[in-house]
Structures are given as C-alpha cells and as structure tokens.
Amino acid sequence: MCGIVGFNWDDKSLARRMSSVISYRGPDDSGIFTDRNVSLAHQRLSILDLSxxxxxxxxxxxxSIQIVYNGEIYNFQTVKAExxxxxxxxxxxxxxxxxxxxxxxxxxxxLKMFNGMFAFCIYDSNKKILFLARDWLGxxxxxxxxxDGNFIFSSELKAILEHEISREVEHKALNKFLAFRYNTDxxxxxxxxxxxxxxxxxxYDLSKKELSIKRWWDINIDIQNKSEDYFARKLHDTLKESVRKRLISDVxxxxxxxxxxxxxxxxxxxxxxxxxVKSFSVDFGNDRRIEDIKYARKVAEYFNTDHKEIYCEPxxxxxxRICWHLDEPLADPAVIPSYLLSRLVKKHVSVVxxxxxxxxxxxxxxxxxxxxxRGKFNLMPKQLKKSLLPLAVRATPDFLVERFSKFLTAFGEKGAEKFVDFISSSGNKAEFYLAIISVMDEEERKNLIRKDFDVSLIEKYRKKYFRxxxxxxxxxxxxxxxxxxxxNIFNHVDKTTMAxxxxxxxxxxxxxVVSLAFRIPNKxxxxxxxxxxxxKRAMNDSLPKDVLTRKKQGFFVPIDRWIEKDxxxxxESLLSEKEVSKHGLFNQYQIKKMFDGFSRSKMYYARQMWTLMxxxxxxxxxxxxxxxxxxxx
Structure with a gap:
C-alpha cells in the first residue's frame, strides 16, 4: 500500500511537501508528475513486483493517462489476462x-472488475479530468x-493542510464524534x-473546475429463502476464496x-x-487479556503456526502521536494497542x-x-416503561443484571438509567438504536456544546436507515x-498500521463475502x-469446538483506571476551563458533571471524558x- 496526493495546478514543491508528510505510508520509493493542469505524487510501499x-x-x-494508487487488487492477474x-x-x-x-x-x-481495496486518482489528459475512486467498502x-477553483486530494487529511486553508472545526462532524467517538459524516x-x-x-473537470460525485456500489439487502446448510457451505467456500486471494505478496x-x-x-x-502461517498475538499486561492469549496459543498450536506472542503494555x-496519525479525533481506545502492535510486527512482516x-x-x-x-420491548405498555420499569431495574441486584448484560453493570448508576431510556424508546427504530450506541445522548451533547447548532440525529437516522x-x-x-x-475500524486500522x-x-x-452476508436471514x-x-456453523469443521463456543471478549483497554489514576x-488539565476556553466550543458545567459522576458510573463517564480528551x-x-x-x- 501507499500514500497518494495531488491537485489541479503545477507546483512540484507543494507536491513534494504533501508527499513527504505521509512518507511513512510508502518508504520504499517516491515519485512526482506535473504538467500545467495537475500535480501528482506518490509514496510507495512495495508489496507486488518489487522492481x-x-x-x-x-x-x-x-x-495520456497517469495514475497514483493506494491499495491491492487481488484479482489483478485475472483482469490482466482478459x-x-x-x-x-x-x-x-x-x-x-x-x-x-x-x-x-x-x-x-x-471499478466493478476489481476485487480488493483501493483509493486512486487517474489523470486523463485527453478528457481533461481527474477520476478518483474509493473501494467497495471504504x-x-x-x-x-x-x-475557490482549487481541488486537492490525499490519502490523509494532514497532507492537504500543506496548502494554506482555513483551519476551523466542522460542527456536523463534531456532533457525530461526540455521539459515537468517531465521525460518520x-x-x-x-x-x-x-x-x-x-x-x-x-x-473533477479540470476545464470547468467542477466536481461531481456518484455512488458506484452499495450493500444490497437481498434476503434469500435457503437452508442453513446451503448458507454455511457457501460462506465457508466464499471466505476461503477471499483468504486465498489475500495471500498474494512478494514480501x-x-x-x-x-x-x-x-x-x-x-x-x-x-x-x-x-x-x-506466521501468527501474532499481543499480551497487553492486564487480566482481561489472559483468556485471549490462552485461546490464541491454543489455535496456534492446533494449526501448527509459526507463532509469536508480543508483550506490549498500552x-x-x-x-x-497517534492522534496526529489519525487525522481526525477517534476516541476508540483500541487505537493504542493497534498502533503499538503494528510497530512491533513490522520487524517480522510487511503484510498482515x-x-x-x-x-x-x-x-x-x-x-x-x-x-x-425491540419488538418485544415495544409491546410493553407506555405506563409500564415510564413508571414501573425504572424501579424494577434499580431494584435488581447487579449479579442478576450482569447475566443479561455486563454493559449495564460496567456503567454503574448510569447503566440502569441508560437501560430505561433504551427500553422507553423502542417505538422509534432510530431512537432505539441511538439510545444504546451513543456515548453522549442528545441532551448531553446539547448541554455540552456552546455553539448554536442542531445536535439532533434521531430523525436524520430514521430517514436514512430505518425507512x-x-x-x-x-x-x-x-x-x-x-x-x-x-x-472507526477501517479508518483506525489503516492509520495505525500504515504509520x-x-x-x-x-x-x-x-x-x-459481505454481499453473501446480506442475503442470509438475520435469524x-x-x-x-x-x-x-x-x-460458526460455516466454521464448524475447521475450528476447535471450544473456540467456536467461546463467548466474545471485548478488546479491553482500561481507560477508567487510567483516568482515575495514571x-x-x-x-484535569486538558478539560480545564483554561484549555476548553481556547476554542469556546464546550460548556464547562457539563464537563464538571462528568467529573462529579465519575465515582458512581466510572466507565460511563470515562468514555465521555476520553472522548473529550x-x-x-x-x-x-x-x-x-x-x-x-x-x-x-
């Protein structure tokens, strides 16, 4: 993979600076092309044909055609033959x-001929256009x-900032970041x-200086009435073929x-x-990861892989430094171990x-x-949801609640409150989803943000996803x-590995594989x-039984302990009135509310404080x- 940059005028110096900023994406080679219409630059990480x-x-x-490209086309040999x-x-x-x-x-x-991951720009000098594309799933x-007549593109946002542009916070992105810990806009x-x-x-029409964007592919929900046996076999074979394609590498x-x-x-x-198989597992030095290491070791032994366990305390x-690499704030704490693991794995391989x-x-x-x-919750009488449910949840001992969800007990007092909000919103599909997903709900975001802009998401999501x-x-x-x-996932994995x-x-x-998944009934x-x-059914004959039946373990990073101690x-300094006042975006009293509630609902407010941090x-x-x-x- 690589790093690409470009713009619609001739400036080798700027192209070189932009490319240099992301040189870590492709340390093996670099190149620049310019004419009076465009400048293109590339940083190469050699994976195929190292010459x-x-x-x-x-x-x-x-x-007449020039390309800068980042990614891998796994079926390129088949397309080449055609x-x-x-x-x-x-x-x-x-x-x-x-x-x-x-x-x-x-x-x-x-585009539809390519099986792979890609982001590229083709300069067609005959048509006087730039053709940019991003892969199926992003x-x-x-x-x-x-x-203002300037068009600039890059694999990473930071390279675009080498051109003098105004640096201001986009409010729509901020609202979604505060809701989800990452920006979906x-x-x-x-x-x-x-x-x-x-x-x-x-x-991008270079003559008219006009940009047009179109969607060339989307996930299609096309549920089919076929048996479990059919889907299990089909999934196994499709995934196996996907893995086969991704084994191509000259490194x-x-x-x-x-x-x-x-x-x-x-x-x-x-x-x-x-x-x-060269396999890598990471030990982050906390008790929550002991089970992961044990099972990773078991799988490695079962398949006789060349296995390395890497100790790396987050x-x-x-x-x-990680925030700089990410380009935008992304408050999933898993970015830290991903970044550190990639640094250590690079000593052994260039592709994972x-x-x-x-x-x-x-x-x-x-x-x-x-x-x-949701359907069952929606059958509850409204009066029950509003009056009796809160009392019932608060009266239930933690050990019983935990059988239903560790999520609730980890959030302390706010866990019970969030659960009541969740059940009470079951009549609205979007509200029901956002009630359980959001790190900060609509009221919390409204109280936090000082600027006068719309923080609502429920109706937008209802219209876009639930109609x-x-x-x-x-x-x-x-x-x-x-x-x-x-x-979140693709974004932070790309940035922390390519670093x-x-x-x-x-x-x-x-x-x-994804298209097949959306043909399978959700039941x-x-x-x-x-x-x-x-x-699991598809992998029944391929994996040890205890791996198949193992409960999912979250990728745990102890942000609550960090915030409380380390x-x-x-x-406290980063979220102080002195620091927050530098941009004037947040109300200090809402931040104080997070600190005040931390002892009673540690993980709930730890996630919010980590997001703001x-x-x-x-x-x-x-x-x-x-x-x-x-x-x-």
Missing part, C-alpha cells in the same frame, strides 16, 4: 498497470478539498475537507491472531490453503491479515442481543457496516446468544498548531 517497474505515478504507453486477450500489453507485474489498462478499456465501469481512505472535523465515501467515485506476510472466532477462522483457511503517552468485519456483518456485538428484542421494507436487524447491520466498520508501513488485509470484508446470524450463528492530572489533543495539534511531542500525557 522499479512499479514506480508511480505510472503512465500508459502514450503518457485485457491481454483484448490486445493490451504490459511491462510490469503490478496491479497498478492493470488499473490503467482497465480504465482505457472499460472507462468508469472498470477500506482505504481518500480525502479531498474543493473550494462525509465532512471531516476540518471544515471544507471531505471524505470520498465508500463505494463512490468522483470526476513476508502474517496474520493477527486474537483467539476469537474471526481471526482463528482466517488462520484455519490459510492452513486449508497450504500456507505457511501506553497512553503515545496518544498525541486480520479478522475485522465479522461482528458488524454477522451480528456479533453484544448490543445486537438487545436490539433484536426501508427490510427487517430492523438487517437495517442495523447495514448501518453498522457503513458507519462503525468504515469510519509503520504495514499493510492490513481484511478477508471477511471482501465485497463478495440465522442472531440465533441463540452471542450472535454469528451461521458464521493520567488523572493530564485529564481526544478532541482536545486533536484541536491542539490540528487547529492550534502544536507539535504532538509538546503535549505531555
């Missing part, structure tokens, strides 16, 4: 050259700025810088092994395909497969167990596959407790212009 023939920007035979039959001639063994010729032959329709990032946290969304392409390749069913399934498929001291995506598309998260009962004829849980899984998976020039591949998120996914029933002074660090770096090294945590 100089893979240098970018890459041109076609007559130089193009050769049509008379195309190739000089390299790269997938980059295949994209160029596919565009020559098929135009914009070339695994690879692509940012752009289009204002097309707008980024930096005003006027946007994301090309997953499954979209853009055409050392490995797999992250957590001991959970997703990563264990990837290891199983690799062994079925006859691969020599250090919050790295957070400012991981199990991301299984929970979103096959219903593996705990909140799905809540959400699937179709499909079942509620199919709608939820579609939403999570377009939001959480893309803007160390490690390419991450996600077999479960092959578009053919086959959510059957029983813990979800992912059909996925970084208490740093949190990440925003404060981001603001210092990206708006105030401080260097990450100058921010002490």
């Amino acid at each position: 100089k023939k893979g240098h970018q920007p890459m041109a076609n035979e007559d130089g 193009l050769e039959e049509k008379g195309h001639r190739f000089v390299s063994d790269t997938d980059t050259e295949v994209i160029v010729h596919a565009y020559e032959e098929y135009g914009l329709d070339c 695994i690879k990032p692509l940012y752009y700025y289009s204002k 097309e707008s980024t946290m930096m005003k006027d810088v946007l994301k090309l969304m997953q499954g979209h392409y853009a055409i 050392p390749l490995g797999v992250y092994l957590s001991g959970g069913i997703d990563s264990s399934s990837i290891v199983a498929m690799m062994k079925e395909l006859g691969a020599d 250090s919050v001291k790295e957070l400012p 497969l991981n199990g991301a995506g299984g929970d979103e598309i096959f219903g593996g998260y705990q909140h799905f167990d809540f959400l699937k009962h 179709s004829k499909h079942s509620y849980m199919d709608q939820v899984m579609y939403l999570e596959s377009n939001h959480f998976l893309v803007d 160390w020039a490690v390419e991450s591949r996600v077999p479960i998120c092959d578009h053919e 086959m996914k959510l059957k029983g407790q813990g979800g992912k029933y059909i996925f 970084i208490k002074e740093s949190v 990440n925003f404060q660090i981001w603001h210092k770096i990206y708006i105030q212009g401080e260097r990450p090294e100058s921010i002490n945590i």
